[in-house]
Amino acid sequence: MARIVKKFGGTSVADIDRIRASAAFVKRAVDEGHEVAVVVSAMSGTTNQLVNWCQEASALHDAREYDTVVAAGEQITVGLMSIVLQSMGIQARSWLGWQIPVKTSDVHGAARIESIDTSDMVRRMGEGQVAVVAGFQGIGPDNRITTLGRGGSDTSAVALAAAMGADRCDIYTDVDGVYTTDPRIVSRARKLGRVTYEEMLEMASLGAKVLQTRSVAMAMTHGVRVQVLSSFDDVPGTLVVNEEEIVEKELVTGLAYSRSDSVVTVYGLPDRPGTVADLFSPLAEADIIVDMIVQSQAPHNDEAEVTFSVPVADLARAKDVLEANRERIGYRAIDTNADVVKLSVVGIGMRSHAGVANTMFRTLADKGINIRAISTSEIKVSALIDSEYTELALRALHTAYGLDADQGSAA
Amino acid sequence: MARIVKKFGGTSVADIDRIRASAAFVKRAVDEGHEVAVVVSAMSGTTNQLVNWCQEASALHDAREYDTVVAAGEQITVGLMSIVLQSMGIQARSWLGWQIPVKTSDVHGAARIESIDTSDMVRRMGEGQVAVVAGFQGIGPDNRITTLGRGGSDTSAVALAAAMGADRCDIYTDVDGVYTTDPRIVSRARKLGRVTYEEMLEMASLGAKVLQTRSVAMAMTHGVRVQVLSSFDDVPGTLVVNEEEIVEKELVTGLAYSRSDSVVTVYGLPDRPGTVADLFSPLAEADIIVDMIVQSQAPHNDEAEVTFSVPVADLARAKDVLEANRERIGYRAIDTNADVVKLSVVGIGMRSHAGVANTMFRTLADKGINIRAISTSEIKVSALIDSEYTELALRALHTAYGLDADQGSAA
Numbered sequence: 032m033a034r035i036v037k038k039f040g041g042t043s044v045a046d047i048d049r050i051r052a053s054a055a056f057v058k059r060a061v062d063e064g065h066e067v068a069v070v071v072s073a074m075s076g077t078t079n080q081l082v083n084w085c086q087e088a089s090a091l092h093d094a095r096e097y098d099t100v101v102a103a104g105e106q107i108t109v110g111l112m113s114i115v116l117q118s119m120g121i122q123a124r125s126w127l128g129w130q131i132p133v134k135t136s137d138v139h140g141a142a143r144i145e146s147i148d149t150s151d152m153v154r155r156m157g158e159g160q161v162a163v164v165a166g167f168q169g170i171g172p173d174n175r176i177t178t179l180g181r182g183g184s185d186t187s188a189v190a191l192a193a194a195m196g197a198d199r200c201d202i203y204t205d206v207d208g209v210y211t212t213d214p215r216i217v218s219r220a221r222k223l224g225r226v227t228y229e230e231m232l233e234m235a236s237l238g239a240k241v242l243q244t245r246s247v248a249m250a251m252t253h254g255v256r257v258q259v260l261s262s263f264d265d266v267p268g269t270l271v272v273n274e275e276e277i278v279e280k281e282l283v284t285g286l287a288y289s290r291s292d293s294v295v296t297v298y299g300l301p302d303r304p305g306t307v308a309d310l311f312s313p314l315a316e317a318d319i320i321v322d323m324i325v326q327s328q329a330p331h332n333d334e335a336e337v338t339f340s341v342p343v344a345d346l347a348r349a350k351d352v353l354e355a356n357r358e359r360i361g362y363r364a365i366d367t368n369a370d371v372v373k374l375s376v377v378g379i380g381m382r383s384h385a386g387v388a389n390t391m392f393r394t395l396a397d398k399g400i401n402i403r404a405i406s407t408s409e410i411k412v413s414a415l416i417d418s419e420y421t422e423l424a425l426r427a428l429h430t431a432y433g434l435d436a437d438q439g440s441a442a
Numbered sequence: 443m444a445r446i447v448k449k450f451g452g453t454s455v456a457d458i459d460r461i462r463a464s465a466a467f468v469k470r471a472v473d474e475g476h477e478v479a480v481v482v483s484a485m486s487g488t489t490n491q492l493v494n495w496c497q498e499a500s501a502l503h504d505a506r507e508y509d510t511v512v513a514a515g516e517q518i519t520v521g522l523m524s525i526v527l528q529s530m531g532i533q534a535r536s537w538l539g540w541q542i543p544v545k546t547s548d549v550h551g552a553a554r555i556e557s558i559d560t561s562d563m564v565r566r567m568g569e570g571q572v573a574v575v576a577g578f579q580g581i582g583p584d585n586r587i588t589t590l591g592r593g594g595s596d597t598s599a600v601a602l603a604a605a606m607g608a609d610r611c612d613i614y615t616d617v618d619g620v621y622t623t624d625p626r627i628v629s630r631a632r633k634l635g636r637v638t639y640e641e642m643l644e645m646a647s648l649g650a651k652v653l654q655t656r657s658v659a660m661a662m663t664h665g666v667r668v669q670v671l672s673s674f675d676d677v678p679g680t681l682v683v684n685e686e687e688i689v690e691k692e693l694v695t696g697l698a699y700s701r702s703d704s705v706v707t708v709y710g711l712p713d714r715p716g717t718v719a720d721l722f723s724p725l726a727e728a729d730i731i732v733d734m735i736v737q738s739q740a741p742h743n744d745e746a747e748v749t750f751s752v753p754v755a756d757l758a759r760a761k762d763v764l765e766a767n768r769e770r771i772g773y774r775a776i777d778t779n780a781d782v783v784k785l786s787v788v789g790i791g792m793r794s795h796a797g798v799a800n801t802m803f804r805t806l807a808d809k810g811i812n813i814r815a816i817s818t819s820e821i822k823v824s825a826l827i828d829s830e831y832t833e834l835a836l837r838a839l840h841t842a843y844g845l846d847a848d849q850g851s852a853a
Contacts, residue, residue: 047498081518087458088522089529096528099536100521103514107492110511111499117507118500125510129540130585174541 033198034066034156038166038188041075042205043262044108047115053203053262054115057161061121068152068162068195069123070188071112073104094139098168098178102128105165105184113163123161126152128168128176133187135169135177142169142177144186147194156195164191185246193253200250200257201268202242207261208269209234209241211434212286216422219435225270225277226284233377233411234287247271274379283378283387283432286425292322292373293343294403294415297353299363302333306360310337313356319345323404323415334363338404340415343369371403372421375413376428388412394431400424444609445477445567449577449599452486453616454673455519458526464614464673465526468572472532479563479573479606480534481599482523484515505550509579509589513539516576516595524574534572537563539579539587544598546580546588553580553588555597558605567606575602596657604664611661611668612679613653618672619680620645620652622845623697627833630846636681636688637695644788644822645698658682685790694789694798694843697836703733703784704754705814705826708764710774713744717771721748724767730756734784734815734826745774749815751826754780782814783832786824787839798843799823805842811835 037060039053060067073081081101085092109125116123128135131152135142152162166184171177179186185202192200207222209231214220226234228251235244241259250257250271260268270276300306307326314321324339341349346369353365381387388405391412395402400423404415416424429435448471450464471478484492492512496503520536527534539546542563546553563573577595582588590597596613603611618633620642625631637645639662646655652670661668661682671679681687711717718737725732735750752760757780764776785802792798799816802823806813811834815826827835840846 047495050499084458084518084522085525088461088525091529092525093528096521096524096536098521099524099538100518103517106514106517107495107511110507110509110514111495113507113510114496114499114503117504118502125507127510127587176538 032064032066034068034195035060036068036070036188036192036195036197036200037203038070038184038201039072039112039203039262040184040205041072041078043203044071044073044112045075047111049262050108050112050115054112054119054121056203056262057116058119058121061159061161066156068156068164068191068197069112069116070164070166070184070191071105071108072166072184073101074108077104077107095173095175098139098176102165102168102176102178105167109163109165116161116163121161122159123163124155125163125165127165129170131164133169133190135171135179137171137173137177139171139175139177141180142171144169144179144190147190149191149195153195183243183245185243186249189246189250189253189255189257192255193249197255200255202246202257202259203262204241204259205261205263206241206259207264207266208259209271210285212425212429213288216425217286217429219429221434221436223269223284224267225272227274227277227379228271229274229410230284230377230379231271233375233408234285242271277379280380281378282380282384283376283434284380285377286428286432286434287375287377288421288425289373289375290418291343292340292371292415293346293367293369294338294340294371295346295349295353296336296338296366296368297360297362297364298334298336298366300335300337301361302328302335306335307337309356309360310353310362313352313359314341314349317348317352319349319352323406323413325404340371340373340404370418371415372418373413373415374421374424374428375411376432377411379410381412382409390431391428394427395424398423398427443475443477445479445606446471447479447481447599447603447606447608447611448614449481449595449612450483450523450614450673451595451616452483452489454614455482455484455523456486458522460673461519461523461526465523465530467614467673468527469530469532472572477567479567479575479602479608480523480527481575481577481595481602482516482519483577483595484512485519488515488518506584506586509550509587513576513579513587513589516578520574520576527572527574532572533570534574535566536574536576538576540581540585542575544580544601546582546590548582548584548588550582550586550588552591553582555580555590555601558601560602560606564606594654594656596654597660600657600661600664600666600668603666604660608666611666613657613668613670614673615652615670616672616674617652617670618675618677619670620682621696623836623840624699628697628837628840630840632845632847634680634695635678636683638685638688638790639682640685640821641695641788641790642682644786644819645696653682688790691791692789693791693795694787694845695791696788697839697843697845698786698788699832699836700784700786701829702754703751703782703826704757704778704780705749705751705782706757706760706764707747707749707777707779708771708773708775709745709747709777711746711748712772713739713746717746718748720767720771721764721773724763724770725752725760728759728763730760730763734817734824736815751782751784751815781829782826783829784824784826785832785835785839786822787843788822790821792823793820801842802839805838806835809834809838
């Protein structure tokens with residue numbers, strides 16, 4: 032007997048048939064003797080409808096009222112899921128954020144969970160009742176409904192699992208696990224059986240949007256074992272666990288890519304101390320996060336050149352800031368490019384092995400792909416390249432790191 | 443300065459444009475210096491969608507979960523109405539049933555309001571904040587959401603007005619008041635400026651479905667002055683008040699009609715004491731409410747004949763009950779007819795005047811309309827006739843009682 036939290040996202044509860052299919056996974060776990068809590072999102076489409084209504088009501092809307100409106104989405108799903116479970120002969124009851132309660136900070140629209148009182152719920156689960164919990168919502172210190180922000184249902188599920196000491200948190204979605212890379216691009220991508228929190232964090236924040244970054248960080252902090260799996264196919268998913276639970280550590284676990292970066296090149300900077308500080312200070316003051324930085328010297332004069340990446344959403348603002356500070360910085364020209372992609376090679380095993388970055392550079396060079404910038408962390412190497420090479424680069428790297436699925440075996 | 447509750451039904455908040463139009467009525471009252479609480483229904487269509495989902499989830503659904511699902515409808519509207527009011531520069535905040543709280547009985551799906559704590563709300567209204575309250579919902583002793591049953595938003599509004607000692611409760615709907623009879627049938631129907639609670643109760647329960655019966659009864663009990671008016675047209679509505687507030691008492695105030703009755707005739711009953719008891723006991727045991735009863739003697743033998751009305755929804759069951767008890771009752775034959783209509787003449791003034799019933803009988807007879815059954819109360823005379831005569835009868839009675847609008851004046 033285990034205690035399991037199962038979370039179903041919007042596409043897994045999109046209509047009554049989908050709710051019924053998801054409920055079948057719950058029933059199986061109950062029949063196996065487990066204590067089960069279910070966390071649900073709003074039916075897919077519902078949240079968008081509610082958000083659109085708020086926008087239509089007023090572009091600048093009170094976040095407390097916005098939360099009241101959008102939290103109705105999950106409220107609808109918990110009731111319907113409970114009714115469906117009951118129709119299958121399973122004891123079930125719904126729990127709204129304020130009923131549990133899930134106490135949060137007062138930052139409406141992006142609240143943080145502060146505490147979850149699961150005592151009553153756990154007692155009822157011990158008596159065989161399935162708890163059906165509205166994800167994404169809580170109650171603030173002002174006794175009003177708060178929401179955790181978009182995608183917050185994953186966080187709700189992991190926080191609930193941590194609060195009730197669950198043995199596992201199953202996140203059901205419309206993909207059946209975490210892959211070595213995007214299978215839509217690399218047909219030989221393999222599903223991973225296990226992945227560490229750290230790897231998952233790097234994968235998630237870099238664009239492999241299977242799990243919300245925040246929920247992975249929370250799972251890591253509280254040691255919650257998370258399983259990502261599909262509510263559409265009844266196949267094993269991917270377990271996200273501690274490094275200790277992974278026996279065979281791969282050098283490289285996966286390849287992520289992200290189109291959310293853009294690149295800025297600043298030409299003709301004076302070659303004197305303080306130039307780089309003059310360049311980046313105004314950007315920092317404008318809260319623009321600079322990620323990768325490459326500095327180079329022009330060969331035949333004393334001008335320096337700096338290339339760096341900023342989030343594509345901040346590119347226009349970054350350009351404005353630089354132009355406003357042209358005198359202070361003293362550059363000759365700037366050039367921007369949003370048509371770039373960041374490729375990242377992720378693997379817990381690279382901590383103890385050299386050569387991972389080198390394989391990347393050689394593989395890309397062999398295909399004639401120019402690297403605009405590079406950054407590395409303990410378990411990751413990232414390179415910024417022109418986005419037209421994305422597919423070519425991902426396939427070449429997938430083969431180079433030995434990630435391709437065996438031709439003979441199923442993915 | 444007055445304290446006013448304004449309630450907007452589903453068609454008055456059907457979309458953001460309608461919410462904006464309804465909010466304009468609130469703004470005007472605020473600008474005039476009044477303290478305003480707004481009660482809203484779900485956007486029209488939303489409740490049906492939510493109810494359909496519950497039905498689809500399971501024909502037999504847990505009423506507590508049903509309440510959780512459908513209460514989301516009003517939750518959405520309070521948030522949107524608050525946002526719209528704020529965009530007009532009005533301070534506003536939403537209140538859900540559990541936040542106020544509106545404490546109810548535990549009969550989910552048809553709960554009764556037990557208490558409403560308006561202290562915090564009234565304090566804020568005194569500071570200029572409009573309270574936007576979710577109608578139809580409350581919280582039960584089990585800390586779960588309850589609903590008052592279909593149409594319960596009127597009751598929420600009247601109960602709130604009573605709890606906060608409001609000077610008036612405005613019920614905005616898609617008709618602009620209470621008419622002497624249905625204007626779709628009688629073009630010369632007049633809008634009433636005032637009507638008493640008692641008359642309104644008779645009109646509402648008889649089919650003039652402008653206000654829910656339950657809300658009128660509650661308004662009468664607590665002496666809440668109710669105004670029925672349109673959110674589509676900016677014209678005065680109808681005030682529902684105490685008899686004392688009506689100076690000129692009309693003999694007849696209005697004509698109502700209802701198609702919810704059906705008629706049963708039982709032939710060949712033994713002419714002996716106890717026959718009628720034998721006939722109606724099994725119906726009473728089956729919880730079938732018998733309204734009008736006519737007993738007659740066949741002229742040339744000792745057989746009796748009884749005609750009575752039952753709700754059309756119970757007709758099939760009534761027939762089954764009578765057939766199952768044929769031996770005990772000892773009748774020869776039964777005949778049923780669902781194709782009947784109940785016409786009612788309503789007026790507080792008829793308490794002190796005779797002749798109202800006689801005018802009805804004579805008018806219908808003049809048009810060759812047969813009366814199948816009659817019932818009367820202190821302020822009402824009802825007649826059951828074949829439904830094909832509905833329009834003819836209503837127009838003739840409307841003229842006979844002097845209710846027709848003056849040809850020269852606006853309705």
